[in-house]
Amino acid sequence: MSGGSDPGSGPDSEASSGGDAQSDPPSDADPASADDPLTRVRESDVSLIVGGFLALYLGYVLVGIVAGLSPRGIFATVTQLTLLIAIYAMLTLSLNLHWGYTGLFNIGIVGFMAVGGYTFLMLTMQVAEPGVRSAGGLGLPFVVGLAGAVVAAAVLGFVVGLPSLRLRADYLAITTIAMAEIVRYFYQSNAFQQVELFGMSLGTGGGSGLVGDSTTPFDRYVYEAGWSEGLVDFLDETFRISGTLGPPIETLFDAIVLLVVVAGFYWLLKRTGGSPFGRVLKAIREDEDVANALGKDTGRFKMKSFMLGCALMGLAGALYVYFQLGNTVNPTVFRPRLTFFVWVALILGGAGSNTGSVLGAALFVGILFRGPLYVKNAVENIVAFPDSPATVAGALGGLLSLDPVPFLAFLFDNMGSLRIILLGVVLIVLMKRRPQGLLGHRKETAAAVPLVPTETTATGGLTPGSEGPEATDGGEPGGGGERP
Amino acid sequence: MATEKPLEAVLVVVGVLIAGDLVTALLITGSLQFADVGGLVKNGLMRGLVIGLAGVGLSMTYSILNFANFSHGDYITLGAFTGWGVTYLLAGLGEADWTNLILVGAGGGVFGAQLGISITGTTLAVILGLVVAAVATAAAALAVDRAIYKSMRDAGGIPLLITSVGVAFALRYVIALVFGESVRGTTSPDIPSFALPAIDGTVGINAHDLVVLVTGVALMLGVHLLLQRTKLGKAMRAMADNEDLARITGIPTERVVTWTWVLGGGLTGVAGYLLVLWRETLHFRIGWVLLLLVFAAVILGGIGSIYGAIFGGVIIGLTLSLSQIWIPTDFARASAFVIMIVILLVRPQGLFAGRATA
Numbered sequence: 001m002s003g004g005s006d007p008g009s010g011p012d013s014e015a016s017s018g019g020d021a022q023s024d025p026p027s028d029a030d031p032a033s034a035d036d037p038l039t040r041v042r043e044s045d046v047s048l049i050v051g052g053f054l055a056l057y058l059g060y061v062l063v064g065i066v067a068g069l070s071p072r073g074i075f076a077t078v079t080q081l082t083l084l085i086a087i088y089a090m091l092t093l094s095l096n097l098h099w100g101y102t103g104l105f106n107i108g109i110v111g112f113m114a115v116g117g118y119t120f121l122m123l124t125m126q127v128a129e130p131g132v133r134s135a136g137g138l139g140l141p142f143v144v145g146l147a148g149a150v151v152a153a154a155v156l157g158f159v160v161g162l163p164s165l166r167l168r169a170d171y172l173a174i175t176t177i178a179m180a181e182i183v184r185y186f187y188q189s190n191a192f193q194q195v196e197l198f199g200m201s202l203g204t205g206g207g208s209g210l211v212g213d214s215t216t217p218f219d220r221y222v223y224e225a226g227w228s229e230g231l232v233d234f235l236d237e238t239f240r241i242s243g244t245l246g247p248p249i250e251t252l253f254d255a256i257v258l259l260v261v262v263a264g265f266y267w268l269l270k271r272t273g274g275s276p277f278g279r280v281l282k283a284i285r286e287d288e289d290v291a292n293a294l295g296k297d298t299g300r301f302k303m304k305s306f307m308l309g310c311a312l313m314g315l316a317g318a319l320y321v322y323f324q325l326g327n328t329v330n331p332t333v334f335r336p337r338l339t340f341f342v343w344v345a346l347i348l349g350g351a352g353s354n355t356g357s358v359l360g361a362a363l364f365v366g367i368l369f370r371g372p373l374y375v376k377n378a379v380e381n382i383v384a385f386p387d388s389p390a391t392v393a394g395a396l397g398g399l400l401s402l403d404p405v406p407f408l409a410f411l412f413d414n415m416g417s418l419r420i421i422l423l424g425v426v427l428i429v430l431m432k433r434r435p436q437g438l439l440g441h442r443k444e445t446a447a448a449v450p451l452v453p454t455e456t457t458a459t460g461g462l463t464p465g466s467e468g469p470e471a472t473d474g475g476e477p478g479g480g481g482e483r484p
Numbered sequence: 485m486a487t488e489k490p491l492e493a494v495l496v497v498v499g500v501l502i503a504g505d506l507v508t509a510l511l512i513t514g515s516l517q518f519a520d521v522g523g524l525v526k527n528g529l530m531r532g533l534v535i536g537l538a539g540v541g542l543s544m545t546y547s548i549l550n551f552a553n554f555s556h557g558d559y560i561t562l563g564a565f566t567g568w569g570v571t572y573l574l575a576g577l578g579e580a581d582w583t584n585l586i587l588v589g590a591g592g593g594v595f596g597a598q599l600g601i602s603i604t605g606t607t608l609a610v611i612l613g614l615v616v617a618a619v620a621t622a623a624a625a626l627a628v629d630r631a632i633y634k635s636m637r638d639a640g641g642i643p644l645l646i647t648s649v650g651v652a653f654a655l656r657y658v659i660a661l662v663f664g665e666s667v668r669g670t671t672s673p674d675i676p677s678f679a680l681p682a683i684d685g686t687v688g689i690n691a692h693d694l695v696v697l698v699t700g701v702a703l704m705l706g707v708h709l710l711l712q713r714t715k716l717g718k719a720m721r722a723m724a725d726n727e728d729l730a731r732i733t734g735i736p737t738e739r740v741v742t743w744t745w746v747l748g749g750g751l752t753g754v755a756g757y758l759l760v761l762w763r764e765t766l767h768f769r770i771g772w773v774l775l776l777l778v779f780a781a782v783i784l785g786g787i788g789s790i791y792g793a794i795f796g797g798v799i800i801g802l803t804l805s806l807s808q809i810w811i812p813t814d815f816a817r818a819s820a821f822v823i824m825i826v827i828l829l830v831r832p833q834g835l836f837a838g839r840a841t842a
Contacts, residue, residue, distance in 0.1 A: 189814035390591035393583035427650030
C-alpha cells in the first residue's frame with residue numbers, strides 16, 4: 001500500500017484492498033465519488049464509513065450474482081455480515097480507547113466479554129425453582145441485564161487494572177490474557193454450575209453453558225409484532241422469492257439496532273477522545289512520565305479509561321450473546337483467539353482512529369473472516385470440485401504429476417484453516433509495512449474548538465502541502481512516531 | 485523485611501499455611517496418602533521439566549530480542565509434529581504408506597499404538613525423532629526470524645509482539661492444514677514401568693518419564709555450561725544485559741541473535757517432542773495451550789534467567805498437579821496463572837532477578 005502518498009485514496013484505499021482479497025471489482029463504486037472534490041469527501045468520516053460498507057456490500061452482491069446464489073441467500077448473508085461487523089466494531093472501538101488513545105495493551109478482551117455475556121444471561125433468564133436440572137436466572141428485564149453486564153465488566157476491569165496498570169506494556173498484556181483465561185475456566189468449571197440460593201436455582205451452567213429464554217423482548221415487540229409480520233408478508237408478496245424473508249428480516253432488524261449502538265459507541269468515544277480527559281489519555285500514550293510531570297494523576301486516568309473500555313466490552317459481550325449466539329452462551333465461545341481477531345481488526349483500521357476502528361471491523365469481518373468462506377460457497381456454486389484428498393500428501397501428489405485440481409480442491413476444502421493463515425499473514429504484513437493501519441495516527445486537534453477556519457481534525461494526510469506543516473502526518477511511512 | 489514488603493509477607497504466610505495443611509493431612513489426619521502425593525509430584529515434575537525446557541527458549545529470545553514471542557507455543561507444536569513424523573516413519577517403515585507415516589497418521593491412516601512406539605521398543609526411532617524435532621524447529625525459528633523479525637529489530641517490543649501473534653496464527657494453521665486437526669494417540673500402550681515404593685504405597689514410573697527426566701536435565705546442564713563456559717554464552721549474557729554496550733565491545737550481535745534462535749528453537753522442539761512422548765497424545769493446539777504456562781514459568785523465574793525458567797517451570801508444573809489437593813481440577817491452570825499474576829505484581833523482575841541469562 002502506498003503509505004507516503006495518501007492523496008486521493010481515503011475512500012479508495014479500503015475499496016481497493018477490498019478488491020485485492022476478493023478479486024472482484026467493488027472499486028468500481030468509487031471513481032464516481034472520487035471525481036468529487038477529494039478533500040470534501042475524505043474529510044467526512046461518515047462518508048468513509050458508509051463508503052466502506054457500501055463497497056463491501058457491493059462486493060458481496062456482485063460475487064453472489066456472478067456465482068448465481070439466490071437473492072434471498074445473498075440478502076441473508078449480508079444481514080448476518082452486518083450484524084457481526086457491528087459487534088466487532090463495538091469491540092474495536094472499545095479497544096481503540098485502550099490501545100489507540102491510552103496505550104494500554106489489553107489482550108484480555110474475551111474475559112470482559114465473557115463477564116458481560118454471562119452476567120446478562122444470568123440476570124435476564126427466567127427464575128428456576130430449586131430442583132430443576134438446569135440453572136436459571138433472576139428474570140430481570142432486558143435493559144437491566146445490559147446494565148448489569150456493563151457494571152460487572154467495569155468492576156472486573158477495576159479489579160484487574162488496580163494492580164496491573166502500573167506494569168510494563170508486555171506484562172500488562174500477559175496479565176490480561178491470563179485473567180481472561182481464568183474467567184473462562186471459572187465459567188467452564190462445574191463448581192458453580194448450579195447453586196441453590198434464596199430459593200432459586202442459579203449458576204454458570206459449567207461446560208454446557210446457559211440457554212436463555214426462547215421468547216425474548218425482541219420476539220414480543222419486534223419479530224412477532226403485527227407491523228413486522230405485515231412487512232414480511234408484504235415483501236414476500238412483492239418479491240416472490242422462494243422461501244420467506246422472515247428470518248433475514250429479523251436479522252436485519254437486529255443489525256440495525258446494533259448499528260445504532262455502534263453509532264452510540266462512536267459518538268461516546270469521539271467525545272471522550274476530544275475532551276480534556278481524552279487529551280490526557282493521548283498524552284499518557286505518548287509519554288506517561290511527561291503527563292505525570294505536568295501534574296496529571298496518570299494512574300487515575302489510566303484506570304478510568306481502562307474501566308470505560310472494559311465496560312463497553314462487557315456491553316458488546318452481552319449483545320454478542322443475545323444477538324449473535326441466540327440468547328445462549330457457552331465457555332468455548334470465549335477462547336483467546338477472539339481477542340486477537342479484534343486486535344487484527346483494530347490494526348487493520350488503524351489504532352488511534354475511531355473511524356479506522358469501524359472500518360477495520362468491517363474489513364476484517366467482511367474480507368478476512370467471512371469473505372473466504374463466502375467466496376468458497378460462491379465458487380462451489382459454479383464449479384463442482386472433485387472430492388478433496390484426505391491429506392496434504394494426496395494434494396501434493398497431484399501437483400507433482402502436474403494436476404493442480406486435487407491441490408486446489410484440498411485448499412478449498414480447508415478454507416477454514418486457510419483463512420486463519422491469511423489473517424496471520426495480513427497481520428504480519430501490516431506490522432511490517434503499515435503498522436499505523438489504514439487510518440491510524442491521524443492528528444486530532446488538541447483544542448475543543450476549531451483553531452483554524454479550515455479543519456485540521458479530518459483525515460490523515462489531507463492534501464499534503466495545502467495546509468502547511470501541521471496537516472501532514474500519519475501517512476508517512478517510518479515517520480509514524482509509533483508507540484512507547 | 486516483612487514490614488517493608490507486606491505482600492511478600494502475606495505470600496510467605498500463605499505458603500506456610502499450605503505446607504502446614506499438607507503435613508497435617510499426610511501425617512496427622514491421614515486424609516492424604518503419601519503415594520498419591522508422590523504421584524502428583526512426579527506428574528508435576530515431568531510437566532514442569534517440559535515447560536521449563538520450552539521456557540528456556542522463550543526466556544532467551546525474550547531477554548536478547550526484547551519481545552514476548554507469542555508464536556513460541558506453536559514452535560512447540562512444530563517440534564512435536566516434525567519429530568513424531570520421523571519417529572512414525574522409522575517405526576512403521578514397510579508397514580504402512582510412508583506419506584501417512586510422515587504426516588503422523590493424518591486422515592486416520594496409521595495409529596501410534598499399532599506401530600508399538602516406545603523408547604525401549606523403537607529406541608532409534610524415538611532418538612532420531614527427538615533430534616529432528618530440535619533441528620526442524622531451530623531451522624523454522626531461524627527462517628521466521630530472517631523473513632519477518634530481522635527487518636524489525638528496532639521496531640520495539642509491542643509491534644514485535646503483535647507480529648508474533650500473526651506468526652502464531654499462520655504457523656498453527658499451516659500445521660493444521662498439513663497434519664490435520666485430529667487428536668491422535670502416539671505411543672504403544674505397554675511401556676516398561678516399575679513401581680517406586682512410597683511410605684504407604686507405590687508411585688508408578690515408566691520409561692518415558694525417565695526419558696523426559698534424563699533429556700531435560702541433560703539439556704539444561706548443557707545450556708548452563710554453554711552460557712558459563714563458552715564465548716558465545718558470554719556474548720549472549722552481555723547482549724541480554726545491554727545490547728548497545730555489547731555491540732560497542734565488538735560482539736557480533738546478529739550472529740548472537742542467530743544462535744539464540746537456533747538454541748531456543750532447538751530446546752523448544754525437544755520440549756514439544758518430549759511433551760507428546762509423555763502425554764501420549766498429539767494435536768495441533770498442543771503448544772498454544774501450553775504457551776501461557778510457559779510464560780508463567782519464565783516470568784516466575786525472571787525473564788532472561790535460564791535457572792529461573794527451569795525453576796519456574798517446575799514450580800508451575802507442581803502447582804498444576806498439587807493444586808488438585810485443595811481445589812477442583814478445573815482450576816489447576818487458573819491457579820498457575822494466579823501465581824504468575826501475583827509474581828508480576830509483587831516481584832515483576834522474577835525470583836531470579838538480576839542475573840540475566842545465567
